[in-house]
Amino acid sequence: MDTLKELESIDLMDSEETSSQFYKDVVNGLKAPQKHLSSKYFYNEHGDILFQKIMNCKDYYLTRAEMDIFQNSSAQLADGIRANASAFDLIELGAGDATKTFHLLKYLKEQNTDFRYLPIDISGYILDILENNLFASLPNLSVCPIQGDYFEALQKACELSSNRKVILFLGANIGNMSPKESLNFCRKLSQNLTKGDRIIIGFDLKKNPATILKAYNDNEGFTSQFNLNLLVRINQELKGNFNIANFEHYQTYDPETGACKSYLVSLCKQEVTIGSETISFTQSESIFMEVSQKYALTEIEKMAFESGFKPILNCFDTHNYFVDAIWEVA
Numbered sequence: 001m002d003t004l005k006e007l008e009s010i011d012l013m014d015s016e017e018t019s020s021q022f023y024k025d026v027v028n029g030l031k032a033p034q035k036h037l038s039s040k041y042f043y044n045e046h047g048d049i050l051f052q053k054i055m056n057c058k059d060y061y062l063t064r065a066e067m068d069i070f071q072n073s074s075a076q077l078a079d080g081i082r083a084n085a086s087a088f089d090l091i092e093l094g095a096g097d098a099t100k101t102f103h104l105l106k107y108l109k110e111q112n113t114d115f116r117y118l119p120i121d122i123s124g125y126i127l128d129i130l131e132n133n134l135f136a137s138l139p140n141l142s143v144c145p146i147q148g149d150y151f152e153a154l155q156k157a158c159e160l161s162s163n164r165k166v167i168l169f170l171g172a173n174i175g176n177m178s179p180k181e182s183l184n185f186c187r188k189l190s191q192n193l194t195k196g197d198r199i200i201i202g203f204d205l206k207k208n209p210a211t212i213l214k215a216y217n218d219n220e221g222f223t224s225q226f227n228l229n230l231l232v233r234i235n236q237e238l239k240g241n242f243n244i245a246n247f248e249h250y251q252t253y254d255p256e257t258g259a260c261k262s263y264l265v266s267l268c269k270q271e272v273t274i275g276s277e278t279i280s281f282t283q284s285e286s287i288f289m290e291v292s293q294k295y296a297l298t299e300i301e302k303m304a305f306e307s308g309f310k311p312i313l314n315c316f317d318t319h320n321y322f323v324d325a326i327w328e329v330a
């Protein structure tokens with residue numbers, strides 16, 4: 001196996017550049033005819049804590065379903081990615097705290113598989129948690145966390161060694177893009193990889209609309225707090241003056257298109273300043289926050305073929321709520 005050129009963690013984030021990009025994205029988004037904010041900004045320290053609460057709450061079935069796959073089908077997943085048994089770099093995009101991935105990492109280690117783990121995340125806070133947890137539970141695992149945006153960090157990870165690559169993109173993160181954006185994302189992914197590289201990609205499947213809607217309208221109100229936290233973050237980091245009590249979370253699901261969308265609705269006519277900008281809201285005007293797209297299996301296979309992959313294997317949870325699809329770069 002090639003030696004990784006750098007094994008300590010890598011930080012690709014320039015904090016001044018990052019906050020000026022955050023400001024531009026927020027102002028442009030809130031000045032658009034349909035106001036919108038990018039869900040990648042959900043994940044500051046408090047956002048990470050709230051997301052962990054969402055993942056643990058009863059109504060949010062997604063994490064339990066994918067955890068079921070990683071706990072009970074590790075061997076199947078491992079066989080699906082080991083391919084020709086050559087050494088590989090396991091690169092996870094948006095790794096979060098890697099609690100699900102842990103089961104696969106443990107299984108691969110127990111099988112003496114020759115691999116290294118490179119978790120990528122935009123949040124340095126969650127990467128610190130991940131690194132500490134893995135150091136305590138799998139001390140012999142080589143871990144090289146990379147803090148940065150998906151593709152910039154992936155390019156960095158690919159420069160570190162010439163080993164075969166296996167990419168993990170779990171947690172239905174792909175669902176936080178529209179179907180068109182997902183297709184472009186997968187195309188870009190295959191273009192950044194080499195023939196024979198593989199990916200495991202987690203999709204939330206279309207199911208009873210009531211089950212889906214409940215997952216994003218949890219009784220504890222964590223999803224609502226998670227969305228509102230982005231306004232708090234704008235206040236704290238971009239000199240904003242949102243009155244959080246003047247906004248309310250609203251969720252929709254359309255079983256025809258599979259789009260599950262989060263909005264924040266302005267409860268009154270109001271003006272908000274962010275730095276030197278003033279944003280006006282009419283009563284009931286909405287900010288589109290995030291899509292959580294649901295897919296049918298046929299749509300997933302189509303996406304694989306259209307983006308330069310061939311499907312290898314599908315792993316399901318016991319309720320068939322979720323699929324981790326293994327694809328190979330064609």
Ligand SMILES: C[S@@+](CC[C@H](N)C(=O)[O-])C[C@H]1O[C@@H](n2cnc3c(N)ncnc32)[C@H](O)[C@@H]1O
Binds near residue numbers: 094
């Ligand atoms: C929905 S969580 C999923 C975490 C984990 N994959 C799981 O399945 O439990 C999404 C993670 O992706 C990260 N993330 C979101 N947008 C990102 C981006 N553009 N680049 C890198 N990481 C990103 C977030 O910080 C967060 O930890």
